[in-house]
Amino acid sequence: MRRVIVFPVEESRADSDAVLRRLGLPEDREPSERVLRLLDAALECFSEQASPIGMLEEVSREEMARILPGHGQNEAQTVLDRVLPRADRVALFAATVGEPVCAHIRHLVAGPEAPAGFFLDAVASEVTARLADRLAERFAERDVWHPDGGRGRDGEPARVLPYSPGYCGWHTSGQRALFARLQPAEIGVTLNASCLMAPIKSVSGVLVEGTAQTHRFRPDFPFCARCATRDCLDRMRSVGGGGDAWKS
Amino acid sequence: MEILTRLATEVEAGEADLARATTGEALTAGRSAEEVLKQGLLAGMAVVGERFRRREIFLPDVLLAARALHAGLAVLQPLLEGAGVPSAGRVVLGTVQGDLHDIGKNLVGILLRGAGFEVVDLGTDVAAERFVDAAVEHGARVIGMSALLTTTRLGMRDVIAALRTRGLAGKIRTIVGGAPVDPGFAREIGADAYAFDAASAVDEVRALVARP
Numbered sequence: 001m002r003r004v005i006v007f008p009v010e011e012s013r014a015d016s017d018a019v020l021r022r023l024g025l026p027e028d029r030e031p032s033e034r035v036l037r038l039l040d041a042a043l044e045c046f047s048e049q050a051s052p053i054g055m056l057e058e059v060s061r062e063e064m065a066r067i068l069p070g071h072g073q074n075e076a077q078t079v080l081d082r083v084l085p086r087a088d089r090v091a092l093f094a095a096t097v098g099e100p101v102c103a104h105i106r107h108l109v110a111g112p113e114a115p116a117g118f119f120l121d122a123v124a125s126e127v128t129a130r131l132a133d134r135l136a137e138r139f140a141e142r143d144v145w146h147p148d149g150g151r152g153r154d155g156e157p158a159r160v161l162p163y164s165p166g167y168c169g170w171h172t173s174g175q176r177a178l179f180a181r182l183q184p185a186e187i188g189v190t191l192n193a194s195c196l197m198a199p200i201k202s203v204s205g206v207l208v209e210g211t212a213q214t215h216r217f218r219p220d221f222p223f224c225a226r227c228a229t230r231d232c233l234d235r236m237r238s239v240g241g242g243g244d245a246w247k248s
Numbered sequence: 249m250e251i252l253t254r255l256a257t258e259v260e261a262g263e264a265d266l267a268r269a270t271t272g273e274a275l276t277a278g279r280s281a282e283e284v285l286k287q288g289l290l291a292g293m294a295v296v297g298e299r300f301r302r303r304e305i306f307l308p309d310v311l312l313a314a315r316a317l318h319a320g321l322a323v324l325q326p327l328l329e330g331a332g333v334p335s336a337g338r339v340v341l342g343t344v345q346g347d348l349h350d351i352g353k354n355l356v357g358i359l360l361r362g363a364g365f366e367v368v369d370l371g372t373d374v375a376a377e378r379f380v381d382a383a384v385e386h387g388a389r390v391i392g393m394s395a396l397l398t399t400t401r402l403g404m405r406d407v408i409a410a411l412r413t414r415g416l417a418g419k420i421r422t423i424v425g426g427a428p429v430d431p432g433f434a435r436e437i438g439a440d441a442y443a444f445d446a447a448s449a450v451d452e453v454r455a456l457v458a459r460p
Binding site for chain 2: 020023024025026029031032034035038073109112113114115118119121122166167171172173192194195196197200223226227228229
């Protein structure tokens with residue numbers, strides 16, 4: 001079943017601290033009054049310009065296993081190759097904050113008000129990233145398909161995490177197979193020949209539901225050595241895995 | 249306070265309106281456009297770049313300073329064009345083919361302009377040949393490339409290969425940066441330089457331009 005979800009902008013307000021972190025301000029640094037004014041203006045501008053929307057469609061693990069290889073450009077093994085066999089449910093997803101705010105960012109960055117553009121870009125990036133998480137929450141709710149109210153296998157809380165092409169061994173070209181199946185043009189998200197999404201502040205991938213154990217993996221893939229963020233560890237922690245969850 | 253020192257301080261503090269006014273005041277007082285640019289605007293931005301490098305200030309402060317610089321430059325620009333003031337060099341910037349991320353590249357552009365370089369920004373999803381064509385067309389000494397995905401950074405190798413094919417390696421130098429890029433990767437693909445962040449990019453570009 002497919003679901004299109006319109007997120008009210010007032011529910012899509014970016015976390016101010018998270019935006020400042022995206023702008024490089026350390027946690028232990030107090031922003032100046034001028035920075036806070038720019039941030040407030042960016043949050044206000046975003047709420048006026050953005051139209052957050054997402055969609056998801058449940059597919060079988062088998063179908064996802066056919067979609068994942070894409071055009072054969074993935075790493076020899078991807079994180080999803082380990083995670084998917086343990087998944088309870090899987091859904092393709094896409095989401096965007098809309099083209100008007102993206103166009104406004106480009107306009108600001110190109111002109112004398114570039115700082116405002118950078119701040120608005122950080123707000124939009126933060127909200128876009130959180131859209132994937134919010135779709136994950138909706139998928140876990142199971143209000144349409146199941147009466148379990150967010151419970152997964154054996155009654156354990158359903159843990160849903162998004163995984164996106166371009167990360168963890170899944171090549172960006174994997175979006176082609178994903179888009180061919182999901183057809184997110186329905187919510188205004190398209191893919192160009194270089195596998196760039198339009199609007200630029202969009203996100204796509206697969207939602208994987210399972211237990212905390214479903215999402216645990218040892219980050220010892222060859223590509224892990226080149227990863228600068230290691231946010232897989234935080235992600236595993238977020239579903240109840242703990243800091244060294246992958247070791248258990 | 250001497251007027252150009254005041255102007256530099258206003259740029260450092262991100263005071264765009266004051267920087268604009270003081271730029272005009274300095275010109276009215278008889279200072280040349282080149283003096284105002286180098287001893288006022290760029291001097292202030294140089295301090296900002298150094299403090300950013302030392303992690304004393306952060307991106308929001310740099311952006312505000314850049315806005316103040318831009319405000320002063322808007323007053324100076326017509327005079328600079330007429331005076332034939334040479335730039336520190338010309339750089340072509342872009343995000344490689346298949347990649348859409350540009351915030352890091354945009355910041356590098358801002359800091360390079362703040363350091364007196366002319367920047368030709370090709371945007372995102374730039375094909376390898378386009379980097380080289382633009383460098384040739386604009387007489388750029390340096391091509392700067394950005395990527396944010398491990399899957400797209402290989403586009404940087406294509407640009408370097410294109411330079412070699414066209415006999416331009418060594419005449420046009422390359423610098424690479426972005427989250428999935430590290431010194432090892434830069435060496436592996438034959439880049440001339442690697443920048444850990446926007447602040448170090450300026451230093452590296454200066455060094456590349458200074459090479460014979």
